Amino acid sequence: MHASKTLTATQRKYGQIQKEALAIIFALKKFHQFLYGRKFTIVTNHRALTSMFAPNKGTPALAANRLARWALLLSQYEYEIEYRKTNKHGNADALSRLPVGPDVEFDREEDDADIDIICTIKTIGAQLNPTDPEVIVKESSKDIVISTVMRYTTEGWPHREEATPATSEIKEFRKLENSLSNKIFHFGYPHTLVTDNATTFKSEGFQQWCKERGITHLSRAPYHPATNGAAERMVQSFKQALRKSTLPSNAALLEFLMNYRRTPLETGYSPSQLLHGKQIRCKIDTIIPSPAHSAQGKQSKNTQLLNDTVNKIHSYQVGDPCYALYCGPRRSNQPRWVPALVTKVYGQRSVNVRVWPRGPTWRRHVEQLQPRFSTEEDLHLGDIFQTSDKNSDRLPIPVPPEEPVRQPKRPNPRHPLHSDYGPDNPRRSSRRRQQTQFYS
Incomplete structure (x- = not known):
């Protein structure tokens, strides 16, 4: 595929580097539909263009305006440029001896582009009065970006406000409040709101927000998304x-x-x-x-059937022994069931359990519990719990058991067996440690 043109009177006055560059630009515009979006190679016998039009280098600051404009035009293509000697470039050199003629459209576009650049330079030059060196300062102060940088340079760059837990909690609550308000304005205040255990939902601001609107806030058991099964099924x-x-x-x-x-x-x-x-x-x-529906009574019947099924599954009461699922670190390696006692019942699905005998208190779903046969130690609830009313639904007050007797330490074989070491050493106190007293 070959294309050529003759130079105009103005183009004949170009320097040699501009004539070589003009040939490249003419070829790119002529075969734009074949080259755009594809990687190609430009072969030239002018070594200076390999540096000026290199795709991995910027345009030289002192390059002529016309060359800078052509370099900008080349940036939209994906290409490589390489040098080839003239004696090895005979095919293109021979075809250049048979020009087709002038390309009026290409020459008109080039002339218009040169005129635009010259007009822009003259406009900027007219605004810069050599007798008034302060014109740059005046014009810079009018620009928003430059004036901001100048102010930061003289007054100091602003620092970001460190986010404290309180400010972060307020921001998260504001986002949540805006999201819920959009839904509430369409459907009204709900009676009950079921969420996970995120810190946003546990914040004092959210609790007060629910209290003012008469909304009962319920949180599900950790690591048990089936508690809010309706929402999870909707997502699925x-x-x-x-x-x-x-x-x-x-x-x-x-x-x-x-x-x-x-x-x-x-x-x-x-x-x-x-x-x-x-x-x-x-x-x-x-x-x-669509026909009219007349089976409204099915809803109440299905609801009653679901409640009966839940009641059959749930049978845990306060003081019942059970095994609770461990949800701490490395819980995904292998399920671990820990012996515990039920300390409080929340509705029909969630309970509080305490790890036996002196462990922490966990919140668990009934599906995260397994039945456990009681032992003689489980029957002595008074050693662990102390309540004033058997029918009270408050959490029992834990009473710490007696401190177990410590076993004597095994002697260190590295220490010599003489009077300078051991319990008879005068540097160590031999007072008997008093038992810690707890106040209920």
């Missing part, structure tokens, strides 16, 4: 629908919400009917009108 259904859809993300989301709110549940009513009292219309309603 959405992911499955999103993977099956061929629409873009936003359109797939709207399609899923329409179908989900339109689909009847086991009760015979769709979520839109339960929430708004009417069925929303979709495309299928234009063909087959």
Whole structure:
């Protein structure tokens, strides 16, 4: 593929480096549709252009305006440039002896570009008055970025405010409040709000926010997402629908919400009917009108059946021995069940357990517990718990047991057996340690 042109009267006055560069620019514009988006190689017999138009080097600061403009035009291509001697460049040199003629469109674009650069330079030069050296300072003060940098340089750069736990908690609560307010303005205040154990939900501001609006806040047991099973099931259904859809993300989301709110549940009513009292219309309603549902009593029946099932599964009371699932570090290696006693019952699904005999208190779901046969030590609850009322739902007050007798330490074989070491050493106190007293 070959292309050539003759030089205009103005182009014949260019220097040799500009003539060689003009040939490259002419070829790029001529074959732009074949070169753009592909990697190619530029071969030239002018070694200076390999440095000036190198793709991995910047344009020289002292380069002519026309060369700088051409270098900027080359930056949109992905290319490599290499030097080849003239005696090895005979194919291109021979074709250059047979020019096709002038290229009017290319020459007009080049002339317009040169005129724009000259006009820009003259405009900037007219604004810079040599007799007024303060013009640069005046114009710089009008620019927002330059004036800001100048102020930071003289007054000092600003430092970011260190985030304290209090400020971070307030910011997180403000984000949560804005998100919940958007939902509440559409659907009203809920009676109950189930969340995880994030610090945002445990903050004093969120608790006060729920209290002012009469919202009961419930937190699920840690590492047990099935506590909020309805939300988890909703997320699972959405992911499955999103993977099956061929629409873009936003359109797939709207399609899923329409179908989900339109689909009847086991009760015979769709979520839109339960929430708004009417069925929303979709495309299928234009063909087959949706019939009226009359199975509202199924909902109460299914709810009662679910409560009966939960009551059969849950049978833990205060003081019942059990095994609690360990949820600490390295819990994923192998499940570990720790003996514990139930200390408090929350509703039908969550309880507080205390690790036997003197361990910490954990919050667990009933599915994170396993039954355990009681022992003689479990029957002596008074040694561990002390309550004033057997029917009280408060947490029992722990009473520490007696301190166990310490076993004598094994003698160190490195220490010589004489009077300078051991319990008879006068440098060590031989007083008997008094037992620590706890106040209830």
